[in-house]
Amino acid sequence: MLSALLIVFREVIEAGLIVGIVLAATQGVPRRTRFVLLGIVGGVLGAMLVAAFAGELAGLFEGSGAELFNAAILGIAVIMLTWHNVWMASHGRQMARELKEAGHEVATGQRTLSALAIVVGVAVLREGSEVVLFLYGIVAQGGTSAAGIVTGGALGMLAGAAISVLMYLGLLSIPAHRLFQVTSGLIMLLAAGMAAQAVLFLQNGGYINIFNDTLWDSSGLLSEDSIPGKLMHTLIGYVQAPDGAQLIAYIAVIAMMLVLMRLFGKPKTA
Amino acid sequence: MKKFLLGATALLFMSGAAMAAAPVELTLKDHKFSPAEIHVKARESFVISFTNNDPQAEEFDSPALKVEKVVAGKGGHGNIRVRALAPGRYPFVGEFFGAKGVVIAE
Numbered sequence: 001m002l003s004a005l006l007i008v009f010r011e012v013i014e015a016g017l018i019v020g021i022v023l024a025a026t027q028g029v030p031r032r033t034r035f036v037l038l039g040i041v042g043g044v045l046g047a048m049l050v051a052a053f054a055g056e057l058a059g060l061f062e063g064s065g066a067e068l069f070n071a072a073i074l075g076i077a078v079i080m081l082t083w084h085n086v087w088m089a090s091h092g093r094q095m096a097r098e099l100k101e102a103g104h105e106v107a108t109g110q111r112t113l114s115a116l117a118i119v120v121g122v123a124v125l126r127e128g129s130e131v132v133l134f135l136y137g138i139v140a141q142g143g144t145s146a147a148g149i150v151t152g153g154a155l156g157m158l159a160g161a162a163i164s165v166l167m168y169l170g171l172l173s174i175p176a177h178r179l180f181q182v183t184s185g186l187i188m189l190l191a192a193g194m195a196a197q198a199v200l201f202l203q204n205g206g207y208i209n210i211f212n213d214t215l216w217d218s219s220g221l222l223s224e225d226s227i228p229g230k231l232m233h234t235l236i237g238y239v240q241a242p243d244g245a246q247l248i249a250y251i252a253v254i255a256m257m258l259v260l261m262r263l264f265g266k267p268k269t270a
Numbered sequence: 271m272k273k274f275l276l277g278a279t280a281l282l283f284m285s286g287a288a289m290a291a292a293p294v295e296l297t298l299k300d301h302k303f304s305p306a307e308i309h310v311k312a313r314e315s316f317v318i319s320f321t322n323n324d325p326q327a328e329e330f331d332s333p334a335l336k337v338e339k340v341v342a343g344k345g346g347h348g349n350i351r352v353r354a355l356a357p358g359r360y361p362f363v364g365e366f367f368g369a370k371g372v373v374i375a376e
Contacts, residue, residue, distance in 0.1 A: 007366060054327065055342040063349045066339065130329060130340060134366045137326025137343060204337055204351055212353055224333035240333055 008156025020167025043124025067205030089265035193237020211244030
């Protein structure tokens with residue numbers, strides 16, 4: 001039961017952190033809970049679908065179907081996160097004022113809620129499909145240990161939800177006027193890490209074959225196998241032995257986001 | 271454009287040829303990898319042809335090899351591309367059920 005708890009917990013850490021960050025980033029936006037829940041439910045349904053067709057998916061594109069699929073949904077998440085940050089940079093200040101003043105213009109704050117709901121959905125889908133496969137395998141086999149393992153799995157998911165709450169409360173302890181800066185910084189690093197991981201999937205699928213020499217190896221310092229390593233992997237995109245292509249993707253996404261935020265974030269003269 | 275496509279196709283075939291060394295067979299049964307030690311040449315990319323003969327799905331996971339791949343159970347199969355490695359030991363695990371193995375590049 002304990003091992004099942006740990007396995008499921010490791011899988012849901014990423015989704016848990018992302019939900020926490022999204023909740024903090026949408027602090028004060030009306031109806032955000034509905035969007036986040038929608039993302040989670042959609043992600044869970046998608047995860048079951050992906051798990052049910054895991055074999056078929058893997059067989060597509062000459063055996064690289066799963067890699068392409070992962071790279072594609074990570075790419076979607078990167079675009080959504082970028083859009084959110086850029087949109088917030090250009091409208092955030094005005095929005096905060098409007099919300100504080102009268103609570104009208106409800107639609108303004110919800111413009112990028114759908115983008116963040118998709119990000120949540122994608123995170124839940126990716127990790128969730130593995131949880132579904134893991135638990136389904138055990139349940140299908142039955143036996144006396146199955147009940148204990150399923151209990152462990154459920155506790156693991158609860159632990160993942162606890163991560164969301166901790167992340168959310170931790171971020172909320174930041175003074176309100178700095179919260180926006182912190183969450184947009186976190187979202188930028190999140191997106192950069194996802195881009196680097198998308199590159200990894202493309203490399204493993206055989207689609208990227210340049211700049212794939214390892215640049216350094218810090219696995220002795222912080223292993224990606226460990227829970228802290230996994231947390232850092234999600235939060236800042238930590239990779240113990242990155243290669244050139246991954247690093248380029250990471251830096252490119254940060255640079256692109258900064259440029260776009262600067263470009264669209266200029267105060268309007270009108 | 272046509273020339274470019276031809277060139278790209280040629281490149282694809284060449285990279286295909288470079289990868290053409292026979293894949294390393296790896297199977298999973300009763301949550302154990304066989305063989306548990308895979309010996310490969312250093313500095314050459316290779317493919318692990320992985321077959322999962324357990325009833326449950328398993329995730330082949332190795333940050334050292336930079337691979338994570340879920341393979342369905344009951345004879346599910348996946349090709350795992352591994353990039354050229356410096357000489358050394360590269361552990362891999364079955365994330366779900368704890369099987370252990372190692373790639374030794376020399």
